[in-house]
Amino acid sequence: MKNLDAxxxxxxxxxRRAILARLMEGxxxxxxxAAPFDMTQTAVTKHVRVLSDAxxxxxxxxxxxxxxxxxxxxxxxxxxxxxxYQSFWTQQFDNLAQHLTGSRTRRSK
Amino acid sequence: MKNLDAxxxxxxxxxRRAILARLMEGxxxxxxxAAPFDMTQTAVTKHVRVLSDAxxxxxxxxxxxxxxxxxxxxxxxxxxxxxxYQSFWTQQFDNLAQHLTGSRTRRSK
DNA sequence: TTTTTACTGAACCATTTAGTTGACTATATA
DNA sequence: TATATAGTCAACTAAATGGTTCAGTAAAAA
Numbered sequence: 001m002k003n004l005d006a007x008x009x010x011x012x013x014x015x016r017r018a019i020l021a022r023l024m025e026g027x028x029x030x031x032x033x034a035a036p037f038d039m040t041q042t043a044v045t046k047h048v049r050v051l052s053d054a055x056x057x058x059x060x061x062x063x064x065x066x067x068x069x070x071x072x073x074x075x076x077x078x079x080x081x082x083x084x085y086q087s088f089w090t091q092q093f094d095n096l097a098q099h100l101t102g103s104r105t106r107r108s109k
Numbered sequence: 110m111k112n113l114d115a116x117x118x119x120x121x122x123x124x125r126r127a128i129l130a131r132l133m134e135g136x137x138x139x140x141x142x143a144a145p146f147d148m149t150q151t152a153v154t155k156h157v158r159v160l161s162d163a164x165x166x167x168x169x170x171x172x173x174x175x176x177x178x179x180x181x182x183x184x185x186x187x188x189x190x191x192x193x194y195q196s197f198w199t200q201q202f203d204n205l206a207q208h209l210t211g212s213r214t215r216r217s218k
Numbered sequence: 219t220t221t222t223t224a225c226t227g228a229a230c231c232a233t234t235t236a237g238t239t240g241a242c243t244a245t246a247t248a
Numbered sequence: 249t250a251t252a253t254a255g256t257c258a259a260c261t262a263a264a265t266g267g268t269t270c271a272g273t274a275a276a277a278a
Contacts, residue, residue, distance in 0.1 A: 004123075007121075009265095011113075011117040013265095024193075039267070039268090042225090046265095064225070065224060070194070072197055073198070078191060079191040079195065083188070085179075086188065088133060089184055089185045122236085138254080140253085140254060140255080155235090172246080174253095
């Protein structure tokens with residue numbers, strides 16, 4: 001899936017994850033999103049563009065402002081991909097727990 | 110979380126996701142991992158290094174071979190981060206479903 | 219109408235990334 | 249011992265990334 005490339009890449013930047021976290025509280029204008037960060041609005045606009053290209057948010061033009069809101073689809077796809085591994089890590093943690101509690105002491109080495 | 114940067118960045122490459130998928134079937138040597146790809150082993154080694162740095166897999170030196178296996182922790186952290194948004198996308202899909210089925214027609218535009 | 223606000227676009231820069239090649243080390247095998 | 253195998257390391261390249269500045273447009277407010 002080529003789309004997962006864009007989604008995970010978009011999520012790999014702390015600024016962009018903070019933008020998404022902000023949008024959990026609801027819709028925001030570009031300038032509102034930019035305000036908390038120590039960088040130019042142009043830079044934040046680029047981050048928003050990356051998130052938008054990945055389908056993680058939607059930008060709506062309204063007068064002279066741009067309003068952003070979360071878009072669930074892409075994030076769900078990323079989560080679905082990871083969930084394939086869930087059984088694996090659950091089992092791994094179970095093994096660790098068993099090892100720590102000694103509930104299964106018969107181990108080779 | 111700085112670690113999430115590395116984890117999501119590592120997951121944003123299809124080759125690396127394929128390597129992780131391969132490791133779901135069990136441990137593999139570096140040369141085994143490299144075989145399916147149309148690139149040099151050096152390139153694959155670099156991908157493995159990225160995955161290792163992100164904590165997504167573990168490399169064990171054994172004789173002249175290197176054996177790789179999945180490491181669940183980092184993947185779980187990424188999944189946990191995404192799960193914060195789960196309620197959001199569930200709700201969004203519910204809204205969509207309601208809209209499509211017309212089960213709640215009274216909507217302000 | 220003038221000015222401010224919200225944002226865009228192009229050009230530029232430094233750093234990182236994903237790949238290559240070629241020379242090397244270390245371990246098995248014949 | 250000689251040779252093949254598994255992998256490392258350094259150097260290089262091209263493209264992508266994350267930031268900047270500056271000039272411009274379009275909408276709202278004075």
